[in-house]
Each structure stands twice: as C-alpha cells, then as structure tokens.
Amino acid sequence: MELKRAAEGEKGFEKVFAFLRERLLAGSLKPGDRLISERELATLLGVSRPIVREALRALTVLGIVEIRDRIGTVVTRPDVSVLNDFFTFALAQQADMLDDVMQARVAIECQAIRLACERANIADFERLQRTLAKIGETIDEADAGGMADFEFHRSIVTASHSETLTVLHGSMAGLLTHSHRSRRELVQAFPSMKTYLIDDHRRIFEAVIARDPERADATLRKHFAIGDEFRRRAVVGDLDKTSASR
C-alpha cells in the first residue's frame, strides 16, 4: 500500500502529520470528531508520544484541531487565528508590508461590497445602518470612533455572505486597527475631516442600499484613496489645506 509505504518512508513527525493530514483531507476526520488518544496514536504509528504531540500541536496552530486538556483532541473548523498569526509575524518582520496589507484589504473589501450589493438582506442593511449611525455618534472620540469605523467596514464584508472574504478581511483588519485609530486621532485635531468621514460612509451605505455594485465599489475606492491622501498629508505635516491652523 502506498499509504503504508508513505507512512513508513517518512519519519517521526512527518509520518504522524501525513497520517492525520490524509484523514483530514479525505474527510474521514470531520469537524467535531474526537481523535484517538495520543498514546494510541503513538503505538499505532510506531512513534513516541512527544512526536505525536508535535504533530497535534502543529495542527493546533493551523487551527485544524483543538487539544482539550484531559478530554482529548477534536477536529475543529478552520479558524481565522492562523491567518492572523501569519500576518502578524509577517508584518513584524517586514514593516514595509503595511501598505501592502492595506492593498489586500482594499481588494477584499471592494469585492465584498460588490457581493454585498447582490446578497445583502434586510438584517445586513440594518446592521450597516446601525454602524453608520455609530460613526456619527462617536465622531469626536478617538477609540470609540475608530471602533465604529472598523465595525462599519466589517459589516460590509459580513453582508457579502462570503466566508473566505470575511476570514481574510478579519485577519487583516486587526492589524490595521491601530492605523484606523491613528487616523481618528487626526480627526480630533482637524474637524474638517469629520465631514469626510461621515459623508463618505453615508455615500457608501447608500450605494449598497441601491444595490449598485459599480457605484459602491467606486465610492469605497475613493474613500480609501482619500484616507490615503489624509495620511500622506499628515506625514508631510500639511494638514492645513483642510481647515486652517497647524
């Protein structure tokens, strides 16, 4: 059997990992299933328990499996946290990747809003409306304001009813949260940004309500572009063109 040969050919960790991988991919191990105990797995595959634990731990960080203390190991549904971890580490080692991640976020969100225009239901509309209102209410608070902004954009993605888009967006949005907040801090100093924030989001909302993908996409893109412009000016210290003072 090639399966057995493969299991014998690889050693230790790889053997166990491959063994479980096959079951997972083949579908014989589905979410909710309990794996056999570590000891059984060890004797079954002819390896030691520490090795088995390595493999299980590997699957754990991949979000495939969950090790429950004194209960057993169960298969879980793939989770966002993996991507989160990945992007976190990736970003830490390449700070210049931040703009890059932002691009990816724009990509996801623009696609999401198109889908949202087609698939959003009443509940989605209501959530969008709520979060939009929240943006108006919290316009003067840095933290709450940033949160509201985040929630609004997340609602858009949720309304797309696309799990993959939601997952990807969620994993990146976390990293970009502080960027949201830093933008919000600018708002405090420069009231003229308020109109930008409120009006822009409202226009986006209206486009979704109108179920107009093209307009929604374009409006959202413009929204991001303007946000970029603000940040660019902030770097140069040239924020006066919006109001006065400095």
Place this chain on the structure above:
Amino acid sequence: MELKRAAEGEKGFEKVFAFLRERLLAGSLKPGDRLISERELATLLGVSRPIVREALRALTVLGIVEIRDRIGTVVTRPDVSVLNDFFTFALAQQADMLDDVMQARVAIECQAIRLACERANIADFERLQRTLAKIGETIDEADAGGMADFEFHRSIVTASHSETLTVLHGSMAGLLTHSHRSRRELVQAFPSMKTYLIDDHRRIFEAVIARDPERADATLRKHFAIGDEFRRRAVVGDLDKTSASR
C-alpha cells in the same frame, strides 16, 4: 516585569511560544538569525526539551522558523505554504467554499491589476506578453493551456509588486488550478471558446499596457464573469450559444 510574569504565568508550551513570539514580533529575532539550541532554550525557560520542540514545530508550520537537522533552528521569512495549508484544509472540510475562494481570488486579482497598471515595469510587460503568447500557442492543449492561463494571471499579480497580494493569490490559485484545467477541457470540445480565451486575455494585456486601471479592472472582471457563465452553461449542458454572450 509583565514579561517575566507572563512567562511564569503561562505553562509549558505557551511559555516557550510566547517567549519566542515576543522576540520575533519585537524584532530582536530577525530572519536569518539562528536560535539558541533546544537544550539551552529548555533550561533557560525551565521546561523540558519536548515542550521546546512543540513550540519550534508550531513556528515551523507557521512558516516563521526552519528547523535544520543537526544545524539548528533559524528564523525564516514568512512563507506562502502556511496559507496554502490553511486553505487546503479549510476547503477539504467545506467543499462549498470553492466559489467563495474564487471570489477572494477575483478580489485579489482585480486589485492587483490596478496596481500593476501603476507599477508594472518593462520586465513585467515582457512577461505578460510571453505568457499571453503562450496562451495562444497552447490553446489546443488542456494541460499546457491551463498552465499558460495560470501563468498569465500570476504575471498580472506579480506585476502589482505587492508581496501580500502575491502571497494570497498564490495560496488560492493552487486550489483553483484544477478548475482552470477543467475549463480548458471544455475548450477541446467547443472551439468557439478559443476566441473568448485569446481575445479576453489580449484585451486585459492591452489595458495594462495602456496603464488604465479602470479599464483593466473592468475587463478582468468581465473575463471572470464570462468564465463563470461558461461554467454555468457547462453544468446545464448548454454550450452551443457561446458567441452570443450577454
């Protein structure tokens, strides 16, 4: 120090993982660095070696470090394979996620082509031209044709010069490769699709050359939409009205 408290508060695996995570995120451990040996790490953190190995293995599957036999553990640059693994597992357990992943791919690629219009250089143009030509040459071969198609789209993303987009696209494109190929198999049976494939890709190429983001995005979107349409018809077994379009 909270750092020490955290290290003491958590146990075993978490302790080691958190310890390394901090160094990685703080930047005191950069790609290329060699970690101290497993034994040292174990005594340093007051845990056993198997536990250290669990943590190292976890970082390995996350693509953060690489364990080299009899050499040591070195920090690597985050790799695509993690996302690949994740999507593979995720897809295996939720087959209906395929269309969803396709949506994400469209999202990434449309954003990428916009960036490509701005940032592509001569080399990118040349690669696009080569892959475009390849599509024409291999139009009658299922395998080679699918590969050429894949390469063309990949070239677009590469031309965006965005690492994140490239990584995401790469991790999803693999899963969708066979979908490409199955489409190609249809080509064999229905020659009228040839014009669609060749002309569409050429139009996309021209839009990039013209450095027109809007047109490129729109053309690419249409390309995907038509592809969807073809697949839809294939399901219904109604592939004759190809040149009609909508």
Place this chain on the structure above:
DNA sequence: GGTCTGATCTTGGTCAGACCAGTATGATAA
C-alpha cells in the same frame, strides 16, 4: 429502584535522561 458518591481508568501535560547520527570545530599529527 433510583440516585449519589467515590475509586479507578483514561486523558492530556510534562519531565528526566538517554541514545543515535551527522556537523562543526579545534587539536594534533604530518
């Protein structure tokens, strides 16, 4: 008879020490 309680089995979590097989290095011999 039904319910509660507790001993026992099992599970994950961890440790200590050991052996192997190669690598890297430095000391010794040519």
Place this chain on the structure above:
DNA sequence: TTATCATACTGGTCTGACCAAGATCAGACC
C-alpha cells in the same frame, strides 16, 4: 601550513514515569 581525526555540539527520537483532572461505573445510600 595543511590534513586528519577526536570531540563537543546539533537536532531527532525513544522510554518510562509522574501529575491533575475529566469520565466511568460499581457500590452504597436513600
């Protein structure tokens, strides 16, 4: 100075053991 070889590493793995706490089931109690 160079070439060779012993030794001190490294990761890779195994064995066997202990702990704490959930799971289970038998026996005691109501």
